[in-house]
Amino acid sequence: EAAVTQSPRNKVAVTGGKVTLSCNQTNNHNNMYWYRQDTGHGLRLIHYSYGAGSTEKGDIPDGYKASRPSQENFSLILELATPSQTSVYFCASGVQGHFYEQYFGPGTRLTVL
């Protein structure tokens, strides 16, 4: 049973539109992360969270917002989507006691036209 799930798995959006990517984890981990993955760039951290109500900026937060309404859920919001945000987005959860080993979801492929 998958412990980190993401929805939608695929999304096509228009430039200037709002996009919300959702992540749910059943690991009961405090920490959650949003990454984007592009060829040649590996995994880049967008936002992360230490728990419900907290969001922190990662390495590339511009153009993205995050929301952590509960321990289980972490959303990534693109208020005004641009073609440069076309990418594969991964959510992960992690816990301090294991050197923040991260458990990843299956990814969401986002295309902004």
Next chain:
Amino acid sequence: SQLAEENSWALSVHEGESVTVNCSYKTSITALQWYRQKSGKGPAQLILIRSNEREKRNGRLRATLDTSSQSSSLSITATRCEDTAVYFCAANVGDNSKLIWGLGTSLVVNP
């Protein structure tokens, strides 16, 4: 910023051969993690090696850590086609909850 990096973009081997992926990093770390990402999936951890450890094994996988040269390696013996994936190293710095990721090495295991 990428403080960790694998030393090869891509490797190709035949089934049954051994292969090593190398990683170097540029700051003091508390642990080094190796992840594997198969096509269409998210990364999954293979091995975690702490800064006071020199070697860690997990089945056909062996990770080493050399803190003096700030480098790590992941060796896979008796490779199988299902080992085809991208391999990442990721470094823990202090108690920071953010991992520092390498760009990944693509490994193809041919029949």
